[in-house]
Amino acid sequence: MKLELRFFASLRESLGISQERITIPVTVKTIADLRAHLIERGNPWSEVLANGKVLRCALNQHMVDANTALQDGAEVAFFPPVTGG
Numbered sequence: 001m002k003l004e005l006r007f008f009a010s011l012r013e014s015l016g017i018s019q020e021r022i023t024i025p026v027t028v029k030t031i032a033d034l035r036a037h038l039i040e041r042g043n044p045w046s047e048v049l050a051n052g053k054v055l056r057c058a059l060n061q062h063m064v065d066a067n068t069a070l071q072d073g074a075e076v077a078f079f080p081p082v083t084g085g
Helices: 009-015 031-039
Strands: 002-007 019-023 056-059 062-064 075-079
Touching: 002 009, 009 075, 031 075
Parallel strands: 002 075
Antiparallel strands: 002 019, 056 062, 056 075
16 A cells, blocks of 8 residues: 655654655554554654654544554645644
């Protein structure tokens, strides 16, 4: 399955990239699986996407949770929670 990944705000800065096209293994089926797959890349991925960190995620520009199934050709965006004042 092929995905277009996008990273925003502090995630983009820490990873040094804003987007990436990847092909994922068939075992990666959900947003949570994708996050775990990316963490396996090692640093800085494992630090930036660590399971203890709160991240927001969107699939094709719709907010989703970690159990959401991935779709071939989808855009997956990761970003930190937004705070306002």
